[in-house]
Amino acid sequence: xxxxxxxxxxxxxxxxxxxxxxxxxxxxxxxxxxxxxxxxxxxxxxxxxxxxxxxxxxxxxxxxxxxxxxxxxxxxxxxxxxxxxxxxxxxxxxxxxxxxxxxxxxxxxxxxxxxxxxxxxxxxxxxxxxxxxxxxxxxxxxxxxxxxxxxxxxxxxxxxxxxxxxxxxxxxxxxxxxxxxxxxxxxxxxxxxxxxxxxxxxxxxxxxxxxxxxxxxxxxxxxxxxxxxxxxxxxxxxxxxxxxxxxxxxxxxxxxxxxxxxxxx
Numbered sequence: 505x506x507x508x509x510x511x512x513x514x515x516x517x518x519x520x521x522x523x524x525x526x527x528x529x530x531x532x533x534x535x536x537x538x539x540x541x542x543x544x545x546x547x548x549x550x551x552x553x554x555x556x557x558x559x560x561x562x563x564x565x566x567x568x569x570x571x572x573x574x575x576x577x578x579x580x581x582x583x584x585x586x587x588x589x590x591x592x593x594x595x596x597x598x599x600x601x602x603x604x605x606x607x608x609x610x611x612x613x614x615x616x617x618x619x620x621x622x623x624x625x626x627x628x629x630x631x632x633x634x635x636x637x638x639x640x641x642x643x644x645x646x647x648x649x650x651x652x653x654x655x656x657x658x659x660x661x662x663x664x665x666x667x668x669x670x671x672x673x674x675x676x677x678x679x680x681x682x683x684x685x686x687x688x689x690x691x692x693x694x695x696x697x698x699x700x701x702x703x704x705x706x707x708x709x710x711x712x713x714x715x716x717x718x719x720x721x722x723x724x725x726x727x728x729x730x731x732x733x734x735x736x737x738x739x740x741x742x743x744x745x746x747x748x749x750x751x752x753x754x755x756x757x758x759x760x761x762x763x764x765x766x767x768x769x
Contacts, residue, residue: 540737541584544608550581553593553607555661555682559707559763560613561590572631572763573611579755580746594681596663599623602734609739610732613701615665617727625735627743629728629768630756631703635669636720638705639690639697644721647697653722656696659689666699669724675699684708687715699724703765728768 544550552573554561560573569590581588593601598610602624615633616626637653647653650673657676660667661683670677678695680686686698687708705720707713733739750756760767 540608540734540739541742544739545584545586547586549587549589550577550584551589551591551606551608552577552612553598553601553610554590554612555592555595556684557613557682557701557704558684559703559765572759572765573613575759575762576750576755577611579750580743583746584742594663595661598663598732602732608733613703613729614732615701615727616730617665617668619668620730620732623735624732625737625740626730626732627740628747629730630747631729631760632766632768633727633729634702635666635699635724635727636702636705637697637699637722637724638687638709638718638720640717641719642717643696644719647721650722650724653697659686659695659698661686661700664700665725665727666701670699673724687718690718691715697721706764 554569554573556562557571559571561569561571562574564570574590577588577590591607593607593610595612598607598614601607602610610624613631613633614620615635616629620626637647637658639647639656647656653673653675657678658670659678659680660670662679662681664683666683666686667677667679678689680689683698683700683704686700687704689695690698691714702720702723709715709718709720731743733743747756756767759765
């Protein structure tokens with residue numbers, strides 16, 4: 505009887521340990537059925553995947569992230585009652601970062617494309633943009649058609665809408681990590697031109713900028729910006745609700761005027 509009691513005690517202890525392990529595992533790794541909003545509020549932080557992309561996300565003289573998206577992100581975090589963390593990522597890995605919960609959303613002047621919609625759930629459009637060709641200002645008049653661009657070399661950001669449109673038009677490309685790197689490639693003479701967002705081109709080229717001899721030329725496509733969340737995330741509905749609130753109270757208009765961003769209709 506004493507031997508049986510010892511065996512029973514061992515079995516019960518094993519069951520208890522296994523139960524605790526399972527419970528702890530479930531707590532640290534919420535299932536796909538969990539509310540994303542509750543998950544974010546539970547950990548007390550909204551982690552936003554970004555790159556250095558003026559005027560949407562960039563650092564001020566004190567090293568703080570500012571910009572249209574960064575400023576709006578802070579307002580959203582305050583509404584949710586959480587802190588915000590801006591995490592620089594390889595933009596080509598944004599869906600992996602979302603799925604593994606390295607970030608809670610990809611929010612960085614992100615173009616809503618078929619690929620984005622396939623791999624994530626996205627909010628309504630909140631801003632407009634175009635993919636434009638940027639090159640030396642004295643060369644722009646010589647390249648006014650897509651066909652004429654095929655003689656040139658281009659820098660494009662990996663995982664970007666600029667890369668997609670360049671490949672669609674069978675242009676000669678060099679892939680870089682950030683759109684700002686693409687601008688530097690043009691300035692240095694490593695490539696003839698780059699394809700970037702019109703919002704960045706307006707903010708970072710022309711008189712008074714580090715790229716004063718560069719300018720935007722041909723527009724290749726019109727597009728919309730949205731925010732990507734995990735598939736099935738209830739944060740999409742929450743963000744759309746907040747966007748409507750920000751339209752009504754003037755928050756979006758104020759930020760658009762501050763950062764020269766064109767709002768979606």
